[in-house]
Amino acid sequence: MKKIMTGNEAIAQGAWEAGLHVAAAYPGTPSTEILENLSTYKDVYSEWSTNEKVALEVAAGASMAGGRALAAMKHVGLNVAADPLFTLAYTGVNGGLVVVTADDPGLFSSQNEQDNRYYASHAKLAMLEPSDSQECLDFVKEAFDISEKFDTPVLFRVTTRICHSKTLVETSARKEVPVKPYAKDVSKYVMAPASAKKRKYVMEDRIAAMKKFSENTPLNRIEDGPKKIGIITSGISYNHAKEVFGDEVSYLKLGFTWPLPEKLIRKFAGMVETLYVIEENEPYIEDFVKIMGIQCTGREKLPWVDELTPEIIRRAFFPGSEEQGGYAIDAEVPPRPPVLCAGCTHRGFFYEVGKYKDIVVTGDIGCYTLGIVPPLSVTDSVICMGASVSGGVGFSKAVEKAGRKEKVFAVIGDSTFFHSGITGLIDAVVNKAPIVINILDNRITAMTGHQENPGTGRTLMGEATHQVDLKSLCMACGVKEENIRLIDPYDLTLTKEAVRAGYESSEPFVIITTSPCALIKDVIKARTNMKCVIDQDKCIKCKMCMKAGCPALNFRDGIVFIDRASCNGCGICLQICPKNAISREV
Amino acid sequence: MKKNDTKSILLVGVGGQGTILASKILSEGLVRKGYDVKMSEIHGMSQRGGSVTTHVRFGTKVASPVVPEGEADVLVAFEKVEAVRWLKYLRKGGRLVVNNFEIYSLPVLTGTAKYPDEVVEKLEKEVPDLKIFNAGEIAESLGNIKAQNVVLLGALVKAMGLEDIDWESVLKELIPPKLLDLNLKAFKAGLEQ
Ligand SMILES: Cc1ncc(C[n+]2csc(CCOP(=O)(O)OP(=O)(O)O)c2C)c(N)n1
Ligand code: SF4
Ligand code: SF4
Ligand code: SF4
Numbered sequence: 200m201k202k203i204m205t206g207n208e209a210i211a212q213g214a215w216e217a218g219l220h221v222a223a224a225y226p227g228t229p230s231t232e233i234l235e236n237l238s239t240y241k242d243v244y245s246e247w248s249t250n251e252k253v254a255l256e257v258a259a260g261a262s263m264a265g266g267r268a269l270a271a272m273k274h275v276g277l278n279v280a281a282d283p284l285f286t287l288a289y290t291g292v293n294g295g296l297v298v299v300t301a302d303d304p305g306l307f308s309s310q311n312e313q314d315n316r317y318y319a320s321h322a323k324l325a326m327l328e329p330s331d332s333q334e335c336l337d338f339v340k341e342a343f344d345i346s347e348k349f350d351t352p353v354l355f356r357v358t359t360r361i362c363h364s365k366t367l368v369e370t371s372a373r374k375e376v377p378v379k380p381y382a383k384d385v386s387k388y389v390m391a392p393a394s395a396k397k398r399k400y401v402m403e404d405r406i407a408a409m410k411k412f413s414e415n416t417p418l419n420r421i422e423d424g425p426k427k428i429g430i431i432t433s434g435i436s437y438n439h440a441k442e443v444f445g446d447e448v449s450y451l452k453l454g455f456t457w458p459l460p461e462k463l464i465r466k467f468a469g470m471v472e473t474l475y476v477i478e479e480n481e482p483y484i485e486d487f488v489k490i491m492g493i494q495c496t497g498r499e500k501l502p503w504v505d506e507l508t509p510e511i512i513r514r515a516f517f518p519g520s521e522e523q524g525g526y527a528i529d530a531e532v533p534p535r536p537p538v539l540c541a542g543c544t545h546r547g548f549f550y551e552v553g554k555y556k557d558i559v560v561t562g563d564i565g566c567y568t569l570g571i572v573p574p575l576s577v578t579d580s581v582i583c584m585g586a587s588v589s590g591g592v593g594f595s596k597a598v599e600k601a602g603r604k605e606k607v608f609a610v611i612g613d614s615t616f617f618h619s620g621i622t623g624l625i626d627a628v629v630n631k632a633p634i635v636i637n638i639l640d641n642r643i644t645a646m647t648g649h650q651e652n653p654g655t656g657r658t659l660m661g662e663a664t665h666q667v668d669l670k671s672l673c674m675a676c677g678v679k680e681e682n683i684r685l686i687d688p689y690d691l692t693l694t695k696e697a698v699r700a701g702y703e704s705s706e707p708f709v710i711i712t713t714s715p716c717a718l719i720k721d722v723i724k725a726r727t728n729m730k731c732v733i734d735q736d737k738c739i740k741c742k743m744c745m746k747a748g749c750p751a752l753n754f755r756d757g758i759v760f761i762d763r764a765s766c767n768g769c770g771i772c773l774q775i776c777p778k779n780a781i782s783r784e785v
Numbered sequence: 786m787k788k789n790d791t792k793s794i795l796l797v798g799v800g801g802q803g804t805i806l807a808s809k810i811l812s813e814g815l816v817r818k819g820y821d822v823k824m825s826e827i828h829g830m831s832q833r834g835g836s837v838t839t840h841v842r843f844g845t846k847v848a849s850p851v852v853p854e855g856e857a858d859v860l861v862a863f864e865k866v867e868a869v870r871w872l873k874y875l876r877k878g879g880r881l882v883v884n885n886f887e888i889y890s891l892p893v894l895t896g897t898a899k900y901p902d903e904v905v906e907k908l909e910k911e912v913p914d915l916k917i918f919n920a921g922e923i924a925e926s927l928g929n930i931k932a933q934n935v936v937l938l939g940a941l942v943k944a945m946g947l948e949d950i951d952w953e954s955v956l957k958e959l960i961p962p963k964l965l966d967l968n969l970k971a972f973k974a975g976l977e978q
Pocket of ligand 4: 733737738739740741742743744745759775776777778779780781
């Protein structure tokens with residue numbers, strides 16, 4: 200029987216069926232579940248790597264040794280891994296190498312909306328784009344064969360709606376593929392200038408062969424229908440287009456999208472009266488078609504921003520067509536942004552830092568990005584993982600030049616610090632930047648759904664392992680011991696003292712918080728019966744306690760009260776209340 | 786534009802309310818019935834408190850996994866204001882199932898935004914096919930408020946006329962044994978709404 204699977208589950212299943220040996224990734228929505236699923240297949244070695252560059256290099260090393268290997272990451276992760284990616288296009292592979300990039304049109308949980316299809320054309324990599332879970336499974340198997348056939352890494356491009364949609368899938372057994380032998384070949388694997396130049400010619404031959412393949416592979420297919428309108432499309436856009444146009448048009452459905460099939464496109468364009476290109480975000484296919492000198496319509500009707508949906512396509516191509524329905528009532532809907540959980544360990548730190556008006560917080564990416572949400576409203580910048588520390592160094596240098604007084608606090612999570620904060624820390628120490636680096640260590644990679652990281656002492660496959668100690672790491676990088684504070688961020692007195700010490704320091708200073716995320720299963724269990732309660736006789740309704748932005752604190756019908764179900768007794772509000780009206784339940 | 790037999794359901798709620806499990810059970814039941822099923826969920830971050838939506842579509846052959854605006858046959862709102870937020874997705878004549886239950890978002894809690902008044906009255910005026918009840922209360926009376934998602938699922942199954950699927954066996958497969966009895970009761974209570 201067919202199973203219903205997400206795209207991510209299907210990619211994992213397909214890679215396993217293809218005989219995958221080694222998989223590596225750094226978590227990132229919407230790609231995370233690919234490795235989480237792969238780790239349940241015992242014939243595959245799976246790891247959380249320190250960052251995406253590491254993940255790709257681990258996979259590439261495995262491929263060079265002769266194994267089939269996969270690296271997965273979110274779209275911005277490929278920026279981190281871009282350095283090896285471009286040169287791996289020169290070396291090629293030994294065992295098949297598939298790089299999954301999970302793009303996020305609509306920015307459901309990302310800092311930008313980049314379209315990674317351009318990585319394929321830029322780095323000159325074969326690229327596949329599946330449209331549903333069955334194609335995720337089938338195409339990933341195809342991708343390994345293509346990788347080995349053409350001696351190239353393959354970019355496997357999916358998007359949030361592919362990764363997180365469930366559709367029906369037919370699975371099959373694993374094909375055992377032996378790890379190929381490795382033979383030393385410096386002309387292939389050592390990319391010094393002379394050999395790299397030679398490899399570039401090899402690459403050109405490969406591209407010519409792949410162009411031929413693109414014309415003939417069933418991955419690219421014409422779906423014959425009425426010829427008045429023809430639509431070229433790929434990925435999830437194919438399904439949306441089908442939703443709107445049904446069987447009343449012809450389609451050129453592209454699954455192998457670099458190199459694109461010129462002849463096939465020309466043939467299709469010649470068959471139909473009017474040609475549309477329907478794709479999400481950038482006009483990747485459309486520009487190619489136009490450069491070929493073929494008239495088509497796409498971007499002039501479709502938006503540049505946000506994910507594509509059936510109704511956007513409908514309104515673009517059938518303007519004035521009757522809207523099918525929809526209701527509305529006259530009521531203003533309040534926003535419901537994500538917020539730091541009730542009892543989150545990050546809250547106390549932001550509450551204390553927020554008291555200083557001359558602290559500039561260079562932020563980073565993780566749950567603690569939500570420190571920006573009012574009423575905390577702490578954080579001045581969020582760019583990319585690691586930028587808090589290095590951006591903070593630069594900010595402090597310009598402040599020094601200007602003779603101004605802002606104090607820089609760089610705020611970064613444990614997983615993000617291991618990912619790309621360490622290099623910034625070394626930069627701060629060596630270049631004597633008087634900034635405070637705050638590592639909010641909640642013992643987990645929380646934002647992406649609780650993955651292990653180098654500080655947690657467990658691997659993806661569940662083995663106990665070495666736990667990297669943050670304090671000794673900082674000291675090894677040259678931060679003086681007297682400039683390091685380890686604090687429990689639930690203790691506002693300690694937190695306040697540490698923030699003050701950092702604020703006053705003229706040397707690189709590190710604050711490490713040490714309480715685990717409140718949503719870790721064991722933490723939830725340990726705290727189930729820890730609750731705080733407000734004594735209404737003592738409460739003067741000053742709402743000071745609400746300044747820490749805990750969603751368990753309510754103000755309704757003139758009283759301030761704690762929602763017992765969501766409170767975990769962290770005690771932040773209790774320490775803030777000037778009237779001692781809040782106490783722990785006994 | 787094409788017409789086909791695809792049915793669309795949109796489940797909306799607040800992170801932590803169990804919309805995802807409800808849609809998982811729903812999709813599994815539909816798959817067993819032999820439908821083509823597509824389901825799409827947006828669950829960005831692990832913190833609680835954000836809006837959560839799940840699209841479920843089924844029929845002979847489903848194209849997009851995303852419910853087009855104005856085409857949901859049933860909209861199930863696990864929280865009252867979420868019903869209003871997603872109302873434009875409900876097709877004219879479609880059924881609205883609302884959990885008469887309020888969860889204040891942080892902007893409401895801190896007073897920068899207001900939770901709207903008279904939502905029920907306004908919905909009653911505007912949407913002819915409306916089923917509104919307190920699933921949380923029902924679940925609580927059965928033993929645990931967390932089963933409200935399955936109460937709502939029962940109401941949804943009834944709204945779609947899908948009672949002939951063997952939901953009991955689906956629930957048995959997807960709910961841990963400890964919670965099965967509660968959820969079977971919750972499902973039945975939902976069917977009776
Ligand atoms: C290059 C890159 N890779 C991955 C992500 C996805 N991502 C966002 S936050 C985060 C991890 C956050 O973990 P941590 O720093 O420990 O903070 P926490 O969420 O636990 O507070 C990840 C993996 C990203 N935004 N950019
Ligand atoms: S103790 Fe106060 S701040 Fe902590 S979770 Fe409970 S209500 Fe929120
Ligand atoms: S998941 Fe953990 S770290 Fe993230 S907001 Fe919730 S409690 Fe805080
Ligand atoms: S800070 Fe204390 S006194 Fe003020 S509203 Fe909160 S509980 Fe009441």
